[in-house]
Amino acid sequence: VNDDVRRRLDDAGRRAxxxxxxxxxxxxxxxxxxxxxxxxxxxxxxxRRRGPATRWGMAGAGAVLxxxxxxxxxxxxxxxxxxxPGPGPELDEPVNVVVALADxxxxxxxxxxxxxxxxVVTVGAGGSARIGDTVLEPGDVVTxxxxxxxxxxxxxxxVVPGATPxxxxxxxxxxxxxxxxPTDRPARTPSPTPRAxxxxxxxxxRTPAPTREPxxxxxxTDAPATAAPTPTPTPAILxxxxxxxxxxxxxxxxxxxxxxxxxxxxLIVTVSRxxxxxxxxxxxxxxxxxxxxxxxxxxxxxxxxxPDGIAEVRVMVVALRGxxxxxxxxxxxxxxxxxxxxxxxxxxASPSPGTSxxxTPSPTPTPTPAxxxxxxxxxxxxxxxxxxxPLVGAAAGVGSGPMVDEPQTATAAAAxxxxxxxxxxxxxxxxxxxxxxxxxxxxxxxxxxATTVFLALELGxxxxxxxxxxxxxxxxxxxxATSLGTRLIRLQCYEGLDVNxxxxxxxxxxxxxxxxxxxxxxxxxxxxxxDIFGPExxxxxxxxxxxxDDAGTAPVLLIDEIDRADEEFEAYxxxxxxxxxxxxxxxxxxxxxxxPRVILTSNRTREVHDALKRRCLYHWIDYPTAAKxxxxxxxxxxxxxxxxxxxxxxxxxxxxxxxxxxxxxVAETLDWAGALLSLGATELEPDLVDExxxxxxxxxxxxxxxxxxxxxxxxxxxxxxx
Amino acid sequence: VQVDGRADADGxxxxxxxxxxADPAAFAELYRRYLPRVHAFAxxxxxxxxxxxxxxxxxxxxxxxxxxxxxxxxxxFGPWLFRIVANELADHYRRTGRAASPxxxxxxxxxxxxxxxxxxxxxxxxAAVAELLAAMDRLSPRxxxxxxxxxxxxxxxxEAATALGTSKATMAVVVHRATRALRRALAEEPRP
Numbered sequence: 001v002n003d004d005v006r007r008r009l010d011d012a013g014r015r016a017x018x019x020x021x022x023x024x025x026x027x028x029x030x031x032x033x034x035x036x037x038x039x040x041x042x043x044x045x046x047x048r049r050r051g052p053a054t055r056w057g058m059a060g061a062g063a064v065l066x067x068x069x070x071x072x073x074x075x076x077x078x079x080x081x082x083x084x085p086g087p088g089p090e091l092d093e094p095v096n097v098v099v100a101l102a103d104x105x106x107x108x109x110x111x112x113x114x115x116x117x118x119x120v121v122t123v124g125a126g127g128s129a130r131i132g133d134t135v136l137e138p139g140d141v142v143t144x145x146x147x148x149x150x151x152x153x154x155x156x157x158x159v160v161p162g163a164t165p166x167x168x169x170x171x172x173x174x175x176x177x178x179x180x181x182p183t184d185r186p187a188r189t190p191s192p193t194p195r196a197x198x199x200x201x202x203x204x205x206r207t208p209a210p211t212r213e214p215x216x217x218x219x220x221t222d223a224p225a226t227a228a229p230t231p232t233p234t235p236a237i238l239x240x241x242x243x244x245x246x247x248x249x250x251x252x253x254x255x256x257x258x259x260x261x262x263x264x265x266x267l268i269v270t271v272s273r274x275x276x277x278x279x280x281x282x283x284x285x286x287x288x289x290x291x292x293x294x295x296x297x298x299x300x301x302x303x304x305x306x307p308d309g310i311a312e313v314r315v316m317v318v319a320l321r322g323x324x325x326x327x328x329x330x331x332x333x334x335x336x337x338x339x340x341x342x343x344x345x346x347x348x349a350s351p352s353p354g355t356s357x358x359x360t361p362s363p364t365p366t367p368t369p370a371x372x373x374x375x376x377x378x379x380x381x382x383x384x385x386x387x388x389x390p391l392v393g394a395a396a397g398v399g400s401g402p403m404v405d406e407p408q409t410a411t412a413a414a415a416x417x418x419x420x421x422x423x424x425x426x427x428x429x430x431x432x433x434x435x436x437x438x439x440x441x442x443x444x445x446x447x448x449x450a451t452t453v454f455l456a457l458e459l460g461x462x463x464x465x466x467x468x469x470x471x472x473x474x475x476x477x478x479x480x481a482t483s484l485g486t487r488l489i490r491l492q493c494y495e496g497l498d499v500n501x502x503x504x505x506x507x508x509x510x511x512x513x514x515x516x517x518x519x520x521x522x523x524x525x526x527x528x529x530x531d532i533f534g535p536e537x538x539x540x541x542x543x544x545x546x547x548x549d550d551a552g553t554a555p556v557l558l559i560d561e562i563d564r565a566d567e568e569f570e571a572y573x574x575x576x577x578x579x580x581x582x583x584x585x586x587x588x589x590x591x592x593x594x595x596p597r598v599i600l601t602s603n604r605t606r607e608v609h610d611a612l613k614r615r616c617l618y619h620w621i622d623y624p625t626a627a628k629x630x631x632x633x634x635x636x637x638x639x640x641x642x643x644x645x646x647x648x649x650x651x652x653x654x655x656x657x658x659x660x661x662x663x664x665x666v667a668e669t670l671d672w673a674g675a676l677l678s679l680g681a682t683e684l685e686p687d688l689v690d691e692x693x694x695x696x697x698x699x700x701x702x703x704x705x706x707x708x709x710x711x712x713x714x715x716x717x718x719x720x721x722x
Numbered sequence: 723v724q725v726d727g728r729a730d731a732d733g734x735x736x737x738x739x740x741x742x743x744a745d746p747a748a749f750a751e752l753y754r755r756y757l758p759r760v761h762a763f764a765x766x767x768x769x770x771x772x773x774x775x776x777x778x779x780x781x782x783x784x785x786x787x788x789x790x791x792x793x794x795x796x797x798x799f800g801p802w803l804f805r806i807v808a809n810e811l812a813d814h815y816r817r818t819g820r821a822a823s824p825x826x827x828x829x830x831x832x833x834x835x836x837x838x839x840x841x842x843x844x845x846x847x848x849a850a851v852a853e854l855l856a857a858m859d860r861l862s863p864r865x866x867x868x869x870x871x872x873x874x875x876x877x878x879x880x881e882a883a884t885a886l887g888t889s890k891a892t893m894a895v896v897v898h899r900a901t902r903a904l905r906r907a908l909a910e911e912p913r914p
Contacts, residue, residue: 002898002901002902002905005901005904005905005908006901008850008854009854009869009872009873009874009901009904010873011851012766012851012854012855012873012874013766013873013874013875013876015766015851017761017762017765017766018765018771019758020757020758020761020775020778021771021775024775025757028753028757028775028778028779028782029750029753029754031779031783032749032750032753032782032783032786033746033747033750035746035783035786035787036745036746036747036749036786037746037747039746039786039787239772239776326772327772328772328776329772
């Protein structure tokens with residue numbers, strides 16, 4: 001049974017594979033040599049795979065901290081009281097140690113811990129660790145050597161405190177779980193030399209000490225520094241190592257490492273107000289926004305304020321080649337923002353740290369990576385990439401977004417609505433008027449339909465039309481637009497229709513072009529998100545067009561075949577249809593000046609949701625009576641002889657009672673009459689009918705069933721009836 | 723002759739490993755010897771050059787750092803190295819959660835399409851392979867590893883079994899079950 005799967009696997013295994021890029025091969029080899037050189041020679045390399053007792057013996061080399069198979073070591077800030085004179089900070093100070101165990105227990109020793117020469121800190125799987133500015137990940141090994149911290153990273157990916165880290169601890173080096181926390185370690189000395197306040201921390205630079213330079217820039221004590229770029233001699237061949245974490249404010253501190261061959265880096269963020277945020281995507285997808293483009297990783301963490309109401313933020317860095325193509329993407333870091341209750345805002349704190357002018361201009365002023373919250377309201381299950389989050393009203397609250405409007409109030413909407421009534425041509429202000437105007441445009445409406453249309457106009461409610469295919473649902477919208485002397489904006493629904501196609505999309509190529517221009521002008525550093533997320537970069541899709549239409553009269557918005565769209569989209573429509581506004585997080589709320597007249601059609605291939613129906617007036621358009629249809633034919637195909645028109649209508653009506661796969665609609669009747677007319681027919685002949693049945697019936701079985709004897713029979717019946 | 727050649731190659735490789743243990747610089751020879759195969763394996767599994775390069779880098783670096791832990795086995799260095807690659811792949815998918823996110827998979831496909839060095843293979847074939855790989859993502863890590871090592875790594879059945887850390891017979895059973903699971907995964911809709 002599995003043969004086909006095996007064959008496919010075999011094929012996949014034999015697939016041609018591109019040669020590795022020679023530049024990559026060389027660079028990796030150089031990298032491996034560097035790594036090899038950093039490893040101690042065999043004789044002195046710490047023995048691996050020994051029994052636990054022996055491993056404990058390693059403590060002899062100095063103080064061995066942590067380990068803790070499943071624990072995290074957090075040696076929090078306050079290390080290195082002064083900028084080191086030499087290549088790095090000296091570690092003869094007691095360090096305030098905080099150990100967070102995997103089970104969430106946090107142990108802190110206020111007196112600090114002395115990291116003596118030769119001390120080894122191994123972070124076990126299960127969490128992350130921090131020593132001052134140095135963020136450690138599971139598997140990282142830190143050694144105190146020559147009075148400085150030597151950090152050896154095990155994993156190429158960043159782990160954010162709080163996120164679930166991937167256990168990557170290397171075998172011989174992690175301690176067994178249950179190891180007593182560092183506070184119990186013998187290494188700990190109750191601060192014998194209480195040297196100055198531990199306030200200023202050295203530059204965020206870290207890792208290979210050899211390259212570290214003293215950077216006197218103080219780090220705020222309230223924000224226990226994030227990891228900073230790792231200026232390794234050989235830049236990471238791997239992806240940019242992204243670190244992002246929550247600091248108070250709430251703000252997010254972001255930094256990443258240099259990546260080999262990268263010419264620039266794009267920092268991308270998505271946010272969500274409820275539930276998980278979407279993954280940032282590059283090239284940009286709606287929902288992902290560029291916070292900035294950088295020539296090099298920032299020297300100190302970039303800080304961004306998180307607006308109120310954001311539940312989750314995801315961050316990703318994309319390293320680009322010189323030509324702008326993607327070189328590497330970092331992993332995506334997810335940060336959950338605690339509810340406002342816990343996050344005691346510190347408005348004052350924000351300026352303190354980030355403002356120190358670093359060599360790399362930091363886009364700190366950027367009003368937070370504004371939420372380009374993936375759409376949908378809380379009641380919606382996040383359907384797809386783009387329908388997931390509250391789109392409408394999402395931006396309200398993006399405090400810093402200067403262009404955000406206050407949500408429109410219901411009364412205002414009502415006022416707009418009644419004002420819109422005055423816009424209507426006189427003729428459409430009565431039921432009879434509508435029927436007449438429609439007739440003059442070739443649309444014969446039953447009185448009930450004219451009434452519904454009138455009410456829809458009067459009440460400013462959307463109109464939901466259902467009926468068999470070809471009864472004139474779509475046509476009604478066109479005629480309505482013509483009658484009102486306004487524009488018809490049509491949104492054809494289909495499965496998989498999403499916000500991109502229906503509402504708006506960012507003009508990505510244009511944005512990239514703008515970035516290039518800014519770069520060329522040397523203004524990229526000053527650029528803010530608003531520079532590339534302005535209205536001019538917005539591609540307006542039908543729904544947005546309908547809201548924005550400023551042609552003087554409200555347009556008619558036809559949402560055709562809503563039953564073919566996904567239910568998620570339907571739910572999204574609810575939002576638009578109730579408020580007639582759309583929120584583009586980067587820009588603000590776009591509200592209809594004149595709410596469009598909305599017509600929805602459905603062929604009832606599935607039931608339209610009640611919630612949507614409730615917001616609409618409803619009308620079922622049935623096949624017209626023979627008399628009505630005759631009127632329609634003579635209106636739309638005025639040249640058709642009466643005899644022909646009557647016979648065509650009678651025949652089609654007879655067909656509708658037959659057991660066919662698909663019975664003809666009014667559209668088919670009109671087509672047929674037109675076709676017969678162009679053939680010069682004046683009345684129906686059996687042979688003529690057989691030859692032209694393809695105009696009326698669209699299924700081979702139907703045609704075969706009707707052609708010949710049946711045609712004659714129907715003609716006879718129709719003739720008798722007419 | 724074959725047997726002798728094989729033995730020679732093995733002996734040669736064993737010497738290389740010993741050498742590299744004492745002097746990491748000697749690892750370069752092993753690296754050059756295995757790079758194309760490792761890279762091809764990672765590419766076949768991920769279908770994205772960038773990711774393949776990441777995996778390749780990480781695997782070699784891990785191998786170098788853990789060379790001490792390598793105990794010589796018949797079959798040589800290869801199976802051990804490929805086991806590391808398979809672990810890196812598993813880590814990769816666990817990290818990215820790609821299995822749960824068709825969106826990222828879509829992005830990967832787009833990136834791949836944009837990659838200038840992408841081989842000019844036929845679009846349909848690529849889609850079929852992408853579908854297969856996406857279905858593999860949804861299997862358990864053990865099944866993934868079994869299928870990867872058996873079909874995508876270019877190893878002989880013996881080597882694949884060694885790399886998986888099982889006997890050849892067990893390997894066959896695991897591969898059989900994994901294939902069945904893959905068949906089911908292919909039949910079902912990807913999770914939204």
